[in-house]
Amino acid sequence: MTRFLIRRLLGAIPLLLGVAVLSFVFMQLAPGGPDALFARNARMSEEQLQAIRHNMGLDRPVPEQLVTWLGNILQGDLGISYTQYRPVSEAIWDVVPNTLLLMGTGMVLSLIAALLFGVLAARRQNGVFDLVASFVSYFGLAMPVFWFGLMLQLLFAVRLGWLPSAGMSSAGGGGFWDVARHLVLPAFTIAIGSIAGWSRYVRSSTIESLNQDYVRTARAKGMDEQRVLVGHVLRNALIPLVTVVGIDVPLYLTGAVLTETVFSWPGMGRLFFDALTVRDYPILMGILLLGAVLIVLGNLIADVLYGVLDPRISY
Amino acid sequence: MIDLTPRPERHGDGAPKLDSVNDLIQARIDGVISRRRLIRRAAELAIAAPVVGVMLHATSDKAFGAPSQGRPQALRRLAQEAGTVPADGPTAPEGEPQAGGTLTIGSNAEPDTLHPYVSQTVTAADVYVGIVENMVAYDSTQQLVPRLATAFEISDDGLIYTFDLREDVKFHNGDSFSGDDVIAVWKIIMDPDFGAFNTNGWDKVDDITLDGNQLVITTSEIYAPFMSYVGVERIAPKSAIEAGIDPFKQEYGRAPIGTGPFQFVEWKAKEQIVVEKFADYWGEAANLDQIIYRIVPDDNTQLVQLRTGEVQMVGSAGALSAIRVDEALGIEGITILEHATKDWYHVDLKHWDHLRMTKVRQALDFATPSQDIIDRLLKGRALVSVADQAPGSWAFNPDIAPRPYDVEQAKALLAEAGLTAGTEGVLEGPVPTDDPNVADGDVKPLEIELWFVAGDTQSEQVCQIVAQSWNSVGVKTSVLSQDISTIWGPEGYQFTEKMTGCFYSWSNGNDPTCKFYWHSEDIPDSPTGSGGNLPAYFHHYNFQEAIDELTIAADATTVQEDRGAVLFQIQELLHEEVPVIFIYWGKAFPAVADNVGGFWPSAFNYLLWNANEWYLT
Secondary structure, three states: OHHHHHHHHHHHHHHHHHHHHHHHHHHHHOOOOOOHHHHOOOOOOHHHHHHHHHHHOOOOOHHHHHHHHHHHHHOOOOOEOOOOOOEHHHHHHHHHHHHHHHHHHHHHHHHHHHHHHHHHHHHOOOOHHHHHHHHHHHHHHHOOHHHHHHHHHHHHHHHOOOOOOOOOOOOOOOOHHHHHHHHHHHHHHHHHHHHHHHHHHHHHHHHHHHOOHHHHHHHHOOOOHHHHHHHHHHHHHHHHHHHHHHHHHHHHHHHHHHHHHHOOOOOHHHHHHHHHHOOOHHHHHHHHHHHHHHHHHHHHHHHHHHHHHOOOOOO | OOOOOOOOOOOOOOOOOOOOHHHHHHHHHOOOOOHHHHHHHHHHOOOOHHHHHHHHHHOOHHHHHOOOOHHHHHHHHHHOOOOOEEOOOOOOOOOOOOOOOEEEEEEOOOOOOOOOOOOOOHHHHHHHOOOOOEOEEEOOOOOEEEOOEEEEEEOOOOOEEEEEEOOOOEOOOOOEOOHHHHHHHHHHHOOOOOOOOOOOOHHHEEEEEEEOOEEEEEEOOOOOOHHHHHHOOEOOOHHHHOOOHHHHHHHHHHOOOOOOOEEEEEEEOOOEEEEEEOOOOOOOOOOOOEEEEEEOOOHHHHHHHHHHOOOOEEOHHHOEOHHHHHHHHOOOOEEEEEEEEEEEEEEEEOOOHHHHOHHHHHHHHHOOOHHHHHHHHOOOOEEEOOOOOOOOOOOOOOOOOOOOOOHHHHHHHHHHOOOEEOHHHOEEEEEEOOOOOOEEEEEEEOEEEEEEEOOOHHHHHHHHHHHHHHHHOOOEEEEEEEOHHHHOOOOOHHHOOOOEEEEEEEEOOOOOOOHHHHOHHHOOOOOOOOOOOOOOOOOOOOOHHHHHHHHHHHHOOOOHHHHHHHHHHHHHHHHHHOOEEEEEEEEEEOEEEOOEEOOOOOOOOOOOOOHHHOEEO
């Protein structure tokens, strides 16, 4: 196991390096540039523009910029933001915990709901609950985030007044419960799509497990239904779910942009989007790199969990 | 300004007078007419449907039985017909001003940095103007008012500026303010290693000397916009500036220090900026204890938060756009203000092929339904424009009439320019070679690409309307878009060898200088160069010499009357030659809760400019 982990982590290094180089190249290929808005800004002289380009390092050849950037990254230096005039690591670190909180809560919420709906639907296949759950799932999958989020705000914040409409804490600041109250609507919004998708996976794999010989054997032994479901069926049904969840980590990262915007959540998705419109390369590349790290980690955790769930899988 | 419009005289007997919105409301409140009669009579009087909606709301049984805040509110809006209230003075709600309190402001965008010398965004200025002060400031009537300087004087030759500086002024960090701080600001802004965003005005400074509390600035040439740059420059403390270029740039921008009525408390990225009352302020201390500037990126969420009261004000960079006003008018307890801006929306026309000919550009102006765009698309929430100076400014020339929308005149002018219908009805004709007004080159079709910045629905709609109209006179027009960094980058439409136009706005400064837009020196020398005169990138304007002389002359006098005369001429020339098609001046729509007093937004200053005068009731 330890050897497997070390091997996988070492294997991730060239992968991340590849991501770094590719994101740099794609950035350069994108039309426009970080200096475009400066050049079109009223009353900027040629000398000022040159000085700004020099400060950004844009006056040097592209390969040289790439080498410098990679060298700095290896030393843990992500550079200085073109627009915020502060270290990229600082700008990213300000918002990463917020995004992880939102993502984590959303994923836990999805997992619980998907397991509950999936198993219940599978137990009475084509029953009323199954049909309702299928309908709700497709509805959840088809729902645009910005619309759904707005509806939640109008219902829970405006009409009922139970929850704050947006933000991560009240304007005056607040403690744990304040953040928790602010978390409810965005976490539910970010979760809704995957609840729908994941519960479909749980349903089909549960149905498959239910028809296996070992389930019949367990029941024949006289084991009560509760233990059959949890100990035998669910455990096996979880394996495909783990794969899907691992793959969906980047979906959560990208989905965060919309949810964060609708709910004014101070997260990484918004930092990325804002940086994109002004071509703040250092921030963009820093986030892409961090995104790649998260995806590699997500899949690694999924692989480790296979072994935990299914003793036949060993590394 | 919060007062209700006086109710019309009531008629004691006979049939009620039902000739206006106010008559109808009064009659309904008096119970003289039914709801149905009100609707019918409103239809006869051709009162717009949204107004009728507000009338019904204002006179609804709920409002009638238990007068809610919404009723006087709605009535007041009706008095203003458009539903918005002109911001012609500070808001003055009923009720006693409270001491202290917290105000929460919402904004779509987050400041890039709060550093006055490197920030590029209006959002940043909206916040830092409450923290870092200037020697003089513009009030909401475009007048310079004293701040850190009690008075200033310009020498007769227009080269020496003398400021009397205030004494006993403290920075938030405890430092005392003096002329040395201004000198340090000058030095850091002009330091090429620092890379200030704007060096205008400061680059004309030869020397600054200090004589007691008198600051004497000697300049190298007469530069009329000087006060609008140097006079209103924000003054950071010398100690922060001398901490070194990198620390000053990075740390000061995240936690600015000034002499303003509010001091910086915290900035949570993408979430909020908090400022609090500065007890040792030299002037009248702030009424409010705290102002919280919340970042609410989504427009819909912003309206939801105004509704729930989580946000009590939006304005300046965060103000509502014209197409959102109707939705916002329905929110109880919120007043939508309205003021002019210095943003002129236009279609620029690259001087290429047929577009080099004055007649073709004039024809396109005739074929652009500007008034229709304002009336229908923007619901009248804009002002028609004829040139580059804002109505209401002393530099505005009121004698120029906009070209009417006249398709026949457009066609006639295009025919005079030698264009005839070719394949599929698209006009074609020879293009000019040397002389821009003589069509003696190859025969080409008149095809124009019309661009806008992707994601801006309002611009897209304007472009569609313009394109449809141009197509109808035989000018083949296609509408295209790119994101903001691409469109203004070296691959943008300005640098392609085609006929192009683009719909966007320029924003004037408080000084009416306009050299940046038209002068030949401001034509970029390459696609990555700087300068605002983009339509003339390939070919100079056919009136280039004239406009060069006039724009220089306008900046070379500090006497307002003389300058005004030159600026009037510039506007006449622009209207005649149509280098760009002037469409409209935007209006801004700040929104504020009904219990906020002292709020007075305008085109001439940023959001927190008079925040020390704000109060809650």
